[in-house]
Amino acid sequence: xxxxxxxxxxxxxxxxxxxxxxxxxxxxxxxxxxxxxxxxxxxxxxxxxxxxxxxxxxxxxxxxxxxxxxxxxxxxxxxxxxxxxxxxxxxxxxxxxxxxxxxxxxxxxxxxxxxxxxxxxxxxxxxxxxxxxxxxxxxxxxxxxxxxxxxxxxxxxxxxxxxxxxxxxxxxxxxxxxxxxxxxxxxxxxxxxxxxxxxxxxxx
Amino acid sequence: xxxxxxxxxxxxxxxxxxxxxxxxxxxxxxxxxxxxxxxxxxxxxxxxxxxxxxxxxxxxxxxxxxxxxxxxxxxxxxxxxxxxxxxxxxxxxxxxxxxxxxxxxxxxxxxxxxxxxxxxxxxxxxxxxx
Numbered sequence: 001x002x003x004x005x006x007x008x009x010x011x012x013x014x015x016x017x018x019x020x021x022x023x024x025x026x027x028x029x030x031x032x033x034x035x036x037x038x039x040x041x042x043x044x045x046x047x048x049x050x051x052x053x054x055x056x057x058x059x060x061x062x063x064x065x066x067x068x069x070x071x072x073x074x075x076x077x078x079x080x081x082x083x084x085x086x087x088x089x090x091x092x093x094x095x096x097x098x099x100x101x102x103x104x105x106x107x108x109x110x111x112x113x114x115x116x117x118x119x120x121x122x123x124x125x126x127x128x129x130x131x132x133x134x135x136x137x138x139x140x141x142x143x144x145x146x147x148x149x150x151x152x153x154x155x156x157x158x159x160x161x162x163x164x165x166x167x168x169x170x171x172x173x174x175x176x177x178x179x180x181x182x183x184x185x186x187x188x189x190x191x192x193x194x195x196x197x198x199x200x201x202x203x204x
Numbered sequence: 205x206x207x208x209x210x211x212x213x214x215x216x217x218x219x220x221x222x223x224x225x226x227x228x229x230x231x232x233x234x235x236x237x238x239x240x241x242x243x244x245x246x247x248x249x250x251x252x253x254x255x256x257x258x259x260x261x262x263x264x265x266x267x268x269x270x271x272x273x274x275x276x277x278x279x280x281x282x283x284x285x286x287x288x289x290x291x292x293x294x295x296x297x298x299x300x301x302x303x304x305x306x307x308x309x310x311x312x313x314x315x316x317x318x319x320x321x322x323x324x325x326x327x328x329x330x331x332x333x334x
Contacts, residue, residue: 035275037250044246073253073284077244079277081253082284118280170276 002098008057008064011196014204016046016053018195019188029184033171037078038184045076045084061099065092079169080185083119083128090114101146105139112136119168126164126171126178128185131157135193147197154193161186209315209324210237210263212271213308214256214278216249218242224272224305232312239263251278256285260297268296268321272307272328296321302328 003011019026020043027039048071049056056067069088073081090111095103112132116122123133134157138149159182166178169185198204211228215221221242228238239259244250256271263269271286273279279299286297298321300307311328319327 035249037244037248040248041244041250044244073288075245077246077248077250077252077277077281079280081277082280085284118283 001100003061004097005057007199008061009053010204011199012049012053012057012064012068014199015192015195016050018191019043019046020050022188022191026184026188029182029187032181033166033174033178034184035170038080038188041076041078041080042084042188045072045081048072048075061095061097062092065089065095067092079119080188083115083185084188086114086118087111087132101139101142105136105142108132108136108139121168124164125167126161126183126186127166127168128183128189130161130164130183131186131189131193133157135189147201150197150200151194154190154197158182158186158190206318207265207267208236208318209267209311209321210239210260210265210269211308211312211315211324212256212259212263212269212282213238213240213242213304214251214259214271214282215240215242215274215304216251216278217274218247220274220304224308227305228308228312231309232316236312236315237263237265237269238312239269251281253281253285253288256282257288260285260289264293266296268298268324270311270315270321270324270328271297271299272302272304272311273299274304298325300325300328302331306331 023039023043030036030038049068056064066089069085073085091107094107121127123129131154134153138153161183166172171178213221213224221240225240239262241255241259245252271282273282282299307328311324314324314327
């Protein structure tokens, strides 16, 4: 599939708008088990993406993804800046404008590894990785109805962080008390996957 | 004699970072290059990669720079800032796993004696319970 300038703009705008619209929800989740700034931080980062969206999407897919990542790194202001920034910058490293689903899955796998390294974290630790990994598995399957499966998987994966105990990040200070709350990073990852899948489906 | 190792203090709070820097200056003196920053890009509680890079620049020493951080995001953002430095500088900046205030004072004391970056880091990290 061809991801041209117009498609890139729609993609970045949709992702940014969805994150911004859910900022309060993310902050509420973070207030329960973190320091309550995830929504504010993500809103600041994605507002900067939105402000520069024309300039960002004018570059080819690889460069524009790197640009989005860099904007998040510089503007978010919390740990999620480098984490999401690394995800987008890593995706930008290998993707051409004309991509196959397999290439996207490979790039996504590499990006997840980069996020793991950046956060010194792994699956099962109540983080965004608990959404990204299952999403990668679905991406690998490809096939008909992919966007619908991506959305369902991301949503269910975020829900599954509720009974988990946090091992990384500030939520880990709470130990047992982190159990019973959805991880805000898992939720924001699910929101982003949802937005991308809606664009794929032509729903955005 | 080579330059003393520089110290950078990164806190979520500009007040904490500034206060820690003042303590270092008073207790250790000014012979250690010092940089500090605190607050997110809008000035709220948080950290900023751009501000950390600027603090590293202010504290730059050819002998290297040791960064002291408070909580999670400060560490992640500091690691990101190091990666964005020119390649020739990247391997001369380390993040110390130590409490920010005590770590900064101990690290600066060690740095003031002309110790290497590794020795400065070790001294700060001795404060961390194993």
